[in-house]
Amino acid sequence: MRSLKQNINYYFKLEDSRSTYWHRIRVTVVSIFLVIIGNGVFGVLHFLTEPKIYGGIYSYFVVVINLIPLMLIYYRYYYLGKLVATMLYIINTFLFTYILYAPTLWNYLFFMLVPPFANMIFEINQRMTKWVLSLIAVCLMLFCAFYPNTQYVIEISQNDEIITNAFILLCLVIVISASIAVILSDLEYSERRLVVLATTDSLTGLYNRHAFDEKVSRFHQQESHYKSCYSFIFIDVNKFKIINDTYGHHAGDQVLVEIANVLKTNLRENDIATRFGGDEFILFLPFTKAADASLVAKRVTATVREMVSKICGFDVSISTGVAEGTLDEKDKSIIGHVISKADKALYEAKAKGKDVVML
Secondary structure, three states, X not given: OOOHHHHHXXXXXXXXXXXXXXXXXXXXXXXXHHHXXXXXXXXXXXXXXXXXXXXXXXXXXXXXXXXXHXXXXXXXXXXXXXXXXXXXXXXXXXXXXXXXXXXXXXXXXXXXXXXXXXXXXXXXXXXXHHHHHHHHHHHHHHHHHHOOOXXXXXXXXXXXXHHHHHHHHHHHHHHHHHHHHHHHHHHHHHHHHHHHHHHEOOOOOOEOHHHHHHHHHHHHHHHHHHOOEEEEEEXXXXXXXXXXXXXXXXXXXXXXXXXXXXXXXXXXXXXXXXXXXXXXXXXXXXXXXXXXXXXXXXXXXXXXXXXXXXXXXXXXXXEEEEXXXXXXXXXXXXXXXXXXXXXXXXXXXXXXXXXXXXX
């Protein structure tokens, strides 16, 4: 059975993404359905408990008009759908607060839900929309509270008033709690997304240079007193400029992405793969001797030659340089020297031809 999120994505043609943009649209759809279901239930209760049918008719009228924002979202008028849904909620709240029911009911408190709801469904850059809708709701709430209408349509008993007011407070607590949860969830996702953007290369998904330096430095701090060994593998794509000039930059990007995929599938959990810049990659292999690192380099080289060439439709090859080091607690620059050794070995490999691994 598909989840609620999958069903909403399928029926309303939304992207299966956790981005805040699509998440807010899903929240809007769920909220509209809750309004429709709630008014449908209230309509039945009105018909069963009230001598007049006004409440039941109005409830089903609200059900029908809330299909409008759903249709707008279905046809991808997302902003308009969210705006119409919020305006309908405000109008609906005003009508049953000021016209339908006695002012002794606390229906006007439902206006308090507009600011958190607007903050949930509208984007950060849509501040004006959120402020205007919230201001309208607050003004109407104050108007209903200080200038009550004594010519209301539906009369209910005092006992029903107490139950209704308790229900209103319960709804407020639930909706505000849900709003806070959604907002906190969005903040958490945004923070995680910022960390990903700050530490990964946008094209390949590998670590970027900054993240690489931090992780290698952390390894040095944690393992230097053990004098642990490690290796670096420097990788360069052979004749990458010719690939760009011949097949276009899109093909060059595809080569980099496919090589990154090869690196991801051929490394251990603790190994670190980084796009060092341009068409260069560097692998950091903790607790690894140069002999073992050269086997990894050979395996990666062969895989690139066979699989990446097949995927891209033209010959792709890499050259690799391998260097080994041992951590020294007193000399923090030793890692930089080892990287330089791997870089030097790489240029020796490129001088000897493609698919070469140099120690």
